[in-house]
Amino acid sequence: MTRFVLGRIGFYTLIAVLLAFFTIPLLWLVTAPFTSNPTYEVKVPDFTLENFQAVIDHPYALPSLWNSVVLSVGTALLVVLLAALAAYALSRVRLPGRDALLYALLLLSSIITGTAAMVPLFQLAVELNLIDSQFGLILILTGGLLPAAIFMMKDFMDSTPKSYEESARVFGASPLQIVRHVVVPLVRPGLATIGVWAVANVWGNFLMPYLLLSDVEKQPAAVITYTLYTEGGQANLKMLSTFGLLYSVPVVLMYLFVSKKYGFRFHGGIKR
């Protein structure tokens, strides 16, 4: 009996420590922006808004959030469009060696965005005059995300029965009409998943924009966070905590919105 009680106590203590490990930084993120002189401790805030004023006054902070939106939404749109078209073709057309191709793509995806490819990618961007260009960065980020996106998207496409498309075909629908009227609505949860995943990926990406964008006015929030120091060279906790909060809220909101709208359910209804 005592052993059982002791075991339980030990178990819950472990859980509590683990929880604290994840909760305290989050608590800090929520309280520090509203504190006059934030330290690394979690304190009861005095609900000041002057930290927000400081962020608004910072010349690059708010524009960098907009830059993040441009980069991540631009990349997500491109990834969803290209992945959907490629996955549809791969799912519906029989190609010799198709599965080998898919696995090769998936392997490549971890290489392209990986550090190993940084030097060639940088040189490629310089040669193509895409250095210091948000468009160029979007193209490179898209290239990095596409293989995995195609792989996931193909799974969604494979799970939709062909008879829907064949039925539309017999009624005389053109291939583009079939895609617009039938395929896209059926795989919409898949498209949403890929879109959210791409946005989150780009939103948190530090290395690529840091290396490929030199103009501070084009830098996204992830890079700007890195420059928030006081004159003394110390981390500026006022700015960091406030900016960090502003930086995380959009992603959380996006998750909530998409999960409520799509909920990743599939309204089928055919007995098979």
Add this chain to the structure above:
Amino acid sequence: MAAIELRALTKVYPGGVKALDALDLTIPEGEFFALLGPSGCGKTTLLRTIAGLETATGGAVVIGDRDVTNLQPGARDIAMVFQDYALFPHMDVTDNIGYPLRIKKVAKPARREKAAEVGARLGLDHLMDRRPGQLSGGQQQRVALARVMATQAQAFLFDEPLSNLDARLRLEARTFLKKLQRELGVTTVFVTHDQAEALAMADRMAVMEAGHIRQIGTPAEVFQRPANTFVASFIGSTPMNLLDGVVRGDTLEVAGHSVAVPTSAKGRVPDGAEIVYGVRPEYMTYAAEPAEGAFGGKVAIVENLGATHLVTLDVNDVTVQAIVPEGSEPAIGDDGYALPRHDRALVYRNGELV
């Protein structure tokens, strides 16, 4: 409405599987035609080739007076009901029924009006705002039929239209479908693996095996005079008795018994020829007493079919089956005698009807 004509239609899949082997078939205008066969016989491939979802390797498909062999499915002026009905899950019933008209660029109000009209005809009026996922199997089938009717196509193609329904609903749907086809008068081809369904619904039917048509005829013709032993064994809810035998002058020696040559084969089988003697259990008269020309043996199994019983006799190690009306079924182990009807018995030589 239009006739469908197939000329030497051939379909070979990559890899060399011959799904259709030079089929010739004419389906006149307004006919309800069944393609029947076991799975893998090519019946669905044939339907899909008529629809244009599969490209023919050789031969021609003619609908009305147009050769449509090389046309896209949408240009053939046909409509198809798929086995899973393929109702678009993201559209309500109105939009599903109106979809073919949307492709033809009919304005939305006209589409809704047509959908409401066809839907009302099939008793769907109170379901027009529902999604397919909220409908029962029978309702989904009627939506699929309504969608096909809205096209006003020259011909309808149904792929296993009843196989997704519950057993009881299937009988109701069978009657409903036959009545609907009769009223619309549109040439309709349907595929089924269920011989009872084909017999019950079709005006005429084709029995297929391994890419070939083994017999074409009305249900009565196919049931009473199967053209070969394959059709004989495939058609009928109880399989036909097919007994090996030898011709001995005016009589046949079958299962150790001597029976007269049936009316249909009289004078057409040479002496000494090896034949197969075929007679349906329904055309056997069972008795407990011996009779001239009856197969005598021991009762091995008695199966209850409802109003009748299927009695299996062991006749000199050959199985002979007979249908017995209720009330007169024998006990297992009894001696029994089954007398074939002369005018219904058939003789097959080399697998073909004599």
